[in-house]
Amino acid sequence: MKRKLIKYELMATARLYLPLFLVMAVSALLGRLSLWQMPWVVVSEPQRFSVGASIGRSDAMGQLLGTLATFVIFFYILVMLGALVVHFIITLQRFWKSLLGDEGYLMFTLPVTAGDLLWAKAVSAFLWSIATVLMIAAAILILLWHPRMVSAIRYQLAQIPPDSWSLIHQMLRSIFPPVLRPVLVIEFFVNGFGGLFLLYAAMAMGHTVRRHKVLAALASYAAITMVIGTAASLLMGALFPILASGVSELELFMSTPELLLFARQMGDFLTGVWSFVLVADLATAVGTFLLARHLLTTQLNLE
Numbered sequence: 001m002k003r004k005l006i007k008y009e010l011m012a013t014a015r016l017y018l019p020l021f022l023v024m025a026v027s028a029l030l031g032r033l034s035l036w037q038m039p040w041v042v043v044s045e046p047q048r049f050s051v052g053a054s055i056g057r058s059d060a061m062g063q064l065l066g067t068l069a070t071f072v073i074f075f076y077i078l079v080m081l082g083a084l085v086v087h088f089i090i091t092l093q094r095f096w097k098s099l100l101g102d103e104g105y106l107m108f109t110l111p112v113t114a115g116d117l118l119w120a121k122a123v124s125a126f127l128w129s130i131a132t133v134l135m136i137a138a139a140i141l142i143l144l145w146h147p148r149m150v151s152a153i154r155y156q157l158a159q160i161p162p163d164s165w166s167l168i169h170q171m172l173r174s175i176f177p178p179v180l181r182p183v184l185v186i187e188f189f190v191n192g193f194g195g196l197f198l199l200y201a202a203m204a205m206g207h208t209v210r211r212h213k214v215l216a217a218l219a220s221y222a223a224i225t226m227v228i229g230t231a232a233s234l235l236m237g238a239l240f241p242i243l244a245s246g247v248s249e250l251e252l253f254m255s256t257p258e259l260l261l262f263a264r265q266m267g268d269f270l271t272g273v274w275s276f277v278l279v280a281d282l283a284t285a286v287g288t289f290l291l292a293r294h295l296l297t298t299q300l301n302l303e
Helices: 002-036 060-099 113-144 145-160 162-175 180-206 213-244 254-298
Strands: 040-045 048-053
Touching: 002 060, 048 060, 048 145, 060 113, 060 180, 113 180, 113 254, 162 254, 180 213, 213 254
Parallel strands: none
Antiparallel strands: 040 048
């Protein structure tokens, strides 16, 4: 039944997200076509790398091209920021309307638990958040891609000697040791779902009052985040000196062994920090999920 709930939620939200993605794709394509004929100048030298649009003209056509480039980039930034705002609004609206609004009468008659409903909303919102970020990244690549820029980047990368590449790879492997990588992957999912459950818990708390439910939800969200942030800051402040005690001071002109040692120490430090963050976010996710489930089960008032 939980799969059917997730499928239904994805289908219902697709009617909102697909037009949004279409607008993003069209705006990126229009921006690409508008900027394609701009006189891009790419300076690619061993000691210098820059990209810019050189109008090189002071007449009316040059001013028109400059204005067009500024307008396209400004419009594109607005579209990308608007996509994030729309995604956030859809996430809030779907939970409020489906579970706390008129649709709640139907949703809570289904043979599922309040936890199943929470997971269906959270999984759908999490997947759409990933899709939105990927769509924004793809749109940025569409807008900024240019053959000269690709050639210039390849040229700059070719200037790095093999010994430097080897040192970079060794340092990256040390800074991100094998034990840290799964922690980061798990943290990505825990943080994403934890943020959604926090929103859901705040909205459920706000809905328990008779009047000014939206203001009560905002106040609940602020109170929960303040308590969690204060507790996490105090704990991290107590643990930070212990975690950072094994990190050497970074100095200029360090030798290769010293750089590798520093990278290993940073890897241990980051592992400790992200492990703490993972535990804190996991506790937050579990706590807010249980709170939201309890409120939807025992305190929900759809009148």
